[in-house]
Amino acid sequence: MTWTPFAPLRETLRALQRGEVSSEDVTRAYLERIDALEPQIHAFLSLYPEQAIAQARQADARRARARRHPDEPVPPLLGLPIAVKDVLAVEGMTLTCGSRILEGFVPPYTATSVRRLLDAGVVIVGKTNTDEFAMGSSTENSAYGPTHNPWDLTRVPGGSSGGSAAAVAARMVPAALGTDTGGSVRQPASFTGVSGLKPTYGRISRYGLVAYGSSLDVVGVLAPQVADLWPLFIHMAGFDPKDATSRDAPLPPEPNWEAEPDLRGLRIGLPKEYFVPGMQAEVADAVRAAVQHLANLGADVREISLPHTEYAVPVYYIIAPSEASANLARYDGIRYGPREPASRMWDVYYRTRGRRFGPEVKRRIMLGTYALSAGYYDAYYAQAQKVRTLIKQDFERAFETVDVIAAPVAPTTAFRLGEKVNDPLAMYLEDIFTLPANLAGVPGLAFPVGFDHQGLPIGMQLMGPALAEDLLFRVAHAYQQTTDWHTRIPPVAQGQPA
Amino acid sequence: MLTREEVLHIARLARLELTEAEIEQYREQLSAVLEYFARLAQVDTSGIPPTASVLPPRSVLRPDEPRPGLTREQLLANAAETEDGQFKVPPVLE
Numbered sequence: 196m197t198w199t200p201f202a203p204l205r206e207t208l209r210a211l212q213r214g215e216v217s218s219e220d221v222t223r224a225y226l227e228r229i230d231a232l233e234p235q236i237h238a239f240l241s242l243y244p245e246q247a248i249a250q251a252r253q254a255d256a257r258r259a260r261a262r263r264h265p266d267e268p269v270p271p272l273l274g275l276p277i278a279v280k281d282v283l284a285v286e287g288m289t290l291t292c293g294s295r296i297l298e299g300f301v302p303p304y305t306a307t308s309v310r311r312l313l314d315a316g317v318v319i320v321g322k323t324n325t326d327e328f329a330m331g332s333s334t335e336n337s338a339y340g341p342t343h344n345p346w347d348l349t350r351v352p353g354g355s356s357g358g359s360a361a362a363v364a365a366r367m368v369p370a371a372l373g374t375d376t377g378g379s380v381r382q383p384a385s386f387t388g389v390s391g392l393k394p395t396y397g398r399i400s401r402y403g404l405v406a407y408g409s410s411l412d413v414v415g416v417l418a419p420q421v422a423d424l425w426p427l428f429i430h431m432a433g434f435d436p437k438d439a440t441s442r443d444a445p446l447p448p449e450p451n452w453e454a455e456p457d458l459r460g461l462r463i464g465l466p467k468e469y470f471v472p473g474m475q476a477e478v479a480d481a482v483r484a485a486v487q488h489l490a491n492l493g494a495d496v497r498e499i500s501l502p503h504t505e506y507a508v509p510v511y512y513i514i515a516p517s518e519a520s521a522n523l524a525r526y527d528g529i530r531y532g533p534r535e536p537a538s539r540m541w542d543v544y545y546r547t548r549g550r551r552f553g554p555e556v557k558r559r560i561m562l563g564t565y566a567l568s569a570g571y572y573d574a575y576y577a578q579a580q581k582v583r584t585l586i587k588q589d590f591e592r593a594f595e596t597v598d599v600i601a602a603p604v605a606p607t608t609a610f611r612l613g614e615k616v617n618d619p620l621a622m623y624l625e626d627i628f629t630l631p632a633n634l635a636g637v638p639g640l641a642f643p644v645g646f647d648h649q650g651l652p653i654g655m656q657l658m659g660p661a662l663a664e665d666l667l668f669r670v671a672h673a674y675q676q677t678t679d680w681h682t683r684i685p686p687v688a689q690g691q692p693a
Numbered sequence: 694m695l696t697r698e699e700v701l702h703i704a705r706l707a708r709l710e711l712t713e714a715e716i717e718q719y720r721e722q723l724s725a726v727l728e729y730f731a732r733l734a735q736v737d738t739s740g741i742p743p744t745a746s747v748l749p750p751r752s753v754l755r756p757d758e759p760r761p762g763l764t765r766e767q768l769l770a771n772a773a774e775t776e777d778g779q780f781k782v783p784p785v786l787e
Contacts (some may be wrong), residue, residue, distance in 0.1 A: 300771050301770070301771065303763050303767035303768070303770060303771075304763065340756075396747050396748070397747075399747055410745065410746050410747070428718070436755075439753040440746065440748060441706065442748070446768050449728060503736070505732075506733060506736060508729075508731045508734070508741050509729065509730040509732060510733070512726065512730070513730065513733075520707060520735030524708075527708075527771065528773055529773065529780050529782055530768075530771070530772055530780060531771050531772075532771060532773070533773055534773030537783060538783055538784075539784060539785075539787070540782055540784060540785040541708075541782055541785075542783075543782065543783060544708040544709055545709065545710035546710050548707075548708050548709050548710070549704075549709045549710025549711060550710065552709070554715075554718075557709055557711075557715075557718065557719070558722060558723070560707050560709065561700075561703045561704065561707055561709070561719060561723060562723060562726065563702050564706050564707040565703050565727075566707060568703070574734065575730065575733075577735060577743060578733050578734065578736070579746075580744055580745060581736075581738035581741045581742070581743050582733060582738060582741075583743070583744040584738075584741050584742055584743060584744045585736065585738070585741060585746055587747060619722050619725075619726060620722075620725050620726050620729055623726070634744075635747065636747030636748070
């Protein structure tokens with residue numbers, strides 16, 4: 196058997212399909228790596244090894260049966276182990292959202308995104324760590340302790356999908372689901388040297404995704420290579436009657452992964468507002484070099500302007516907390532999870548919420564409550580919604596002259612654990628380059644384009660018009676066909692069982 | 694700068710119990726954040742419609758037909774306290 200857990204996802208799928216390796220062997224191999232690396236990385240909030248092996252055995256039995264009965268359909272992802280960010284409901288598995296207010300909560304149903312992947316045959320090994328209710332850019336806001344960046348254990352993996360990113364970077368799973376409200380897939384992908392997709396808003400059902408900022412939340416996916424994101428993305432995508440905001444649009448065609456990398460005729464825009472004083476020079480240099488690489492493959496690169504970019508931080512940090520303050524009103528100590536005891540009803544609310552929500556969640560609930568409160572609504576919430584329109588129009592105008600936009604994912608590489616926890620504004624400003632895509636609802640695809648002098652990964656993102664994910668995949672894949680950043684594995688993960 | 698009373702007012706609206714240390718911390722942090730947000734006022738938005746959703750508007754109404762849902766047992770399974778198939782809460786009125 197030549198298969199190893201370092202194999203890219205699509206190779207693993209082929210090996211499973213050809214019977215070169217069993218799902219049980221694949222699943223056990225990843226579980227062994229999780230055992231070895233989890234104490235240092237803390238990527239998971241819950242693990243289900245026995246359940247995963249049982250699921251894997253069922254997958255193997257189903258494949259064996261299909262071999263005897265060739266007319267029996269075989270689910271396309273049969274036996275593939277993955278991890279799921281702990282903000283998505285999976286029936287029978289705890290769903291904490293990284294919060295003590297949902298300690299021990301077990302959802303009675305499964306998110307549509309996860310349901311579709313289970314129907315396609317995946318095996319779920321566990322739920323990954325996240326900033327509490329996906330509010331954060333470092334995974335330090337998890338009530339269950341931070342995740343460590345596999346490239347440097349003293350640094351953050353980014354967030355909020357930091358557990359998924361770290362697990363993928365350390366090859367503890369071949370791919371993991373994340374969510375992206377303001378960059379929560381792309382920024383951790385960038386910080387950990389993996390690829391991450393934030394689909395078009397509405398492309399994947401939000402049913403069973405715990406709501407944070409409902410007009411911004413999307414389910415995404417992380418894997419080392421962009422081509423390996425595709426099978427999970429495409430099986431989750433599509434209209435869901437259970438989500439009134441899911442889009443009823445045709446699925447994009449699968450790119451030809453074997454085609455020669457040729458970007459002739461493609462117009463790439465480089466927004467000048469994404470190269471600003473104060474950002475790490477190595478990040479700007481690596482992104483410019485990557486764009487030059489795309490030009491060498493035939494693309495026509497031109498500078499563009501997205502003039503309202505500087506307002507993305509205040510717009511996002513008014514709209515998302517406002518939506519959050521309403522969405523999180525449901526955690527009242529009555530219907531979901533534990534209650535702080537009190538003799539009067541009002542005190543149950545105050546105590547349960549005050550003691551079980553963490554500092555950042557309380558901060559955002561208060562920020563949103565303030566922005567929506569009488570006397571401040573017009574100055575904050577209404578004005579933010581109008582500037583959101585201007586940000587959206589920036590993109591619409593840009594896509595009249597270019598096909599895709601290339602930009603850095605974050606102004607810096609991974610920062611140190613603890614460095615920004617006491618300065619929320621500094622943490623918010625870290626999101627400047629990822630927020631606009633969420634506000635405009637357009638897809639973004641992040642992938643590694645180099646390392647800084649400390650050996651920390653640098654990411655670039657491509658953004659495209661709504662529903663144009665396949666174009667982003669084609670361009671990023673051409674880059675990865677001709678570079679090898681995405682094949683680098685953190686030293687801590689190299690010597691482990693493989 | 695937010696006042697202590699304003700912080701308490703917001704916390705009350707949001708049903709959040711805060712410690713003394715939290716009141717002071719949020720007063721400082723939220724003030725700094727709101728001060729940064731003041732730049733939004735510089736943007737001329739006259740005649741610009743608000744964006745509540747990026748989706749093209751469409752009707753999501755459907756016929757009001759009953760469908761299977763979660764059972765009472767499933768819905769109550771995560772409750773802190775139940776009695777006779779109901780959520781149980783402490784007295785609301787005294």
